[in-house]
Amino acid sequence: MTRQKAVTVNDIARACDVSRATVSLVLRGSPLVNVGTRARVEAELKRQRYVYNRAAANLRRRTSSSVALVINDLSNPFFAEFAAGVDEALGAEGYVTLLGSTGENPARQQAVLDSLLEHGPAGIILSPAAHSDGVAVRRAIGNTPVLLFNRALTGGDWDFLALENERGARLATDHLLALGHRRIAFFGGQGDSSSCRQRRRGYVEAMSSAGIAPEAAWHVECAPTRVDAAHATPALFEHDPPPTAAVCYNDNVALGLMLGLQARGTRPGVDFALTGFDDIPEAALSTPPLTTLSVDPRARGRQAAELLLQRVRSPDAAPCNVVAPVTLVVRGSSGASISSEPAPNPSNRTSA
Amino acid sequence: MTRQKAVTVNDIARACDVSRATVSLVLRGSPLVNVGTRARVEAELKRQRYVYNRAAANLRRRTSSSVALVINDLSNPFFAEFAAGVDEALGAEGYVTLLGSTGENPARQQAVLDSLLEHGPAGIILSPAAHSDGVAVRRAIGNTPVLLFNRALTGGDWDFLALENERGARLATDHLLALGHRRIAFFGGQGDSSSCRQRRRGYVEAMSSAGIAPEAAWHVECAPTRVDAAHATPALFEHDPPPTAAVCYNDNVALGLMLGLQARGTRPGVDFALTGFDDIPEAALSTPPLTTLSVDPRARGRQAAELLLQRVRSPDAAPCNVVAPVTLVVRGSSGASISSEPAPNPSNRTSA
DNA sequence: CTGAAAGCGCTTACAG
């Protein structure tokens, strides 16, 4: 907790027989300093292993060299990649990343924000926890610049980096339609999540454009975890004829659905086509590999850092609202073209 | 970059008609303050939405409330989990995590350390980049407490949280031996890495204990990536009779080896047994699922944070050297028992 | 080109 007695500008100034001001000017690379003086000071800096106290400088200059990154949890590879991108871009601009995790818990998020704000970050990149209270978040944050990622928030104008949820789901649905599927379900996620609503809207649009009205039985909700998705799988097959394909809320759900399908002897990619969303690393490794939408979370992280720093530099510019592109990656899980509607008896598609 | 004009203790003191000292005492929860005064001050703190400036307090008290975490890269799920554990434990103790990534590049590591040190962390948790120069690292770090994770460093005494590399590899090898394998290879990793040397040592020990002298052809090195491992796979089968199983340096290598095996028509878990190391999330999802050693990186992160904070609190205690346990997780990739040595002609094991 | 002085927001003996 307590730091060592460190070498300060005072020590250097005394040793070089100049004033602290001169040392400070050397440190900050000012051209006002005589080259000889500069050289002497720099040598002394090296000799005494001076390390700059950025906190003190920030206090005096009323600046900040840190940015807070508040996400759900690093153990989610999507956010880990995102964080890596944020840190990379911030580091390149001379900022250090302060980490905070909410665990999708709004109360914890509030506490984490309060705590991080005491460190005076130049700005905050926040991927809001589900069910966050936008007004409370705004109150905690005050005037510190914020960029929202992935999830919108009520309570005022926010800078926001969103994903193309709607278009992505439309691409996935169109892909399944093009393969000949007609009875396509939307599987997983929860209606109170804005990203789930957007993806579902994209799916509904694509279906409508193809002249298909999704049936109620083709919509199965579940928490976005593998286990829940596996458990929810039978619900897809309760009505005859069941769907032959599903657009899944995300990769975790899709991987869980694969397990659920296998458990009932339905072969994913053969008897049933499905797509994910996110392109997490495991998506390429599942059996069959998962057709999904690639979001490139690392690039999103870099982008988020850039957008936030723009806001930090011009606090009065108009709010920004950027939608990051998403691309369809076709792999085995969506299967081959099917020639026509399967026979009314579904057993021909679900036998092992 | 520039922060807003913030509410300070001065503003609160003026509004309450007390001195700054009194406000400060209230903030720090001192019992010396009259309850009435305390209540008034606390009300005013709320009213003006005062936010504590921890940097200023740290400067004055010569303390720190941050810890730097320097790792290879968050996009490695092993380190992402580790970071999540570190951040969780540090947060619980009132510290904020400063993030830094080296990308396994010693020069970048040096720059990252220099930059983080200017923020005056109370300590540093460092998972050294490969080929780091311990002396240079020590020079950069000076007297700031450091805990090394995962990789040892020369140049003096370090606090170190290691993994049971040797014992883990022994467990894996014993497992394959118990299944009846005799010609067991050690596959992947590079001899200049201390963790690879340790794992290999454990493998050699287990083999020796079983009365088997590993042949030179059973040792194939490659970079610890999936792609390199897949490419190195044929090298395992160049001599007759080839090995029937392999202890792999880590999970990435093992997953790459599976791809390499499949490419040559050898079925992992059926024609050839293999084990990994780390238990990354993908290990459970591969086909077949990977038998591996579970390290619980998140728990390691929490442990690292605790160890570092111990050092911060007692700078003069003896260096600590903790070895974290590792457990064998048996899955399909190591296959079933084999009754005896396979026939001399290896084709009976490599046919599809 | 260089130095003396004031001040960023806080805390801590020291008096009273």
Added chain:
DNA sequence: CTGAAAGCGCTTACAG
């Protein structure tokens, strides 16, 4: 129990 004063390590007008 409360206040005046000094100081953490730095920077920035302002003189000279």
